[in-house]
Amino acid sequence: MKNIYKSLSNDGVVVISEWLLNDEKTGPASAALMGLNMIIETYGVKNYSNAEIVGKLNQAGFKRSERRSLQNQQDIIIGYKS
Secondary structure, eight states: OHHHHHHSOTTOEEEEEEOOBOTTSOOOHHHHHHHHHHHHHSSSOOOOBHHHHHHHHHHHTOOEEEEEEOTTSOEEEEEEOO
16 A cells, blocks of 8 residues: 555545455455455455555555445445545
């Protein structure tokens, strides 16, 4: 995230698309199943919760973020540099 932050202009944004887990990491089922699939097929990859992604954005220096739900049970998180 820090490299993304550095590469953006002052008014830049990053958009992250994810099947977000809830903060307790107990669901929803679609996100948990996607995470299981990722564990089986790849090394070191997992699904994240909104809190985890927002925390990573904050650590990188993004000033604010917002979450928007999409129709297919996915969400996007938008991180704003300024």
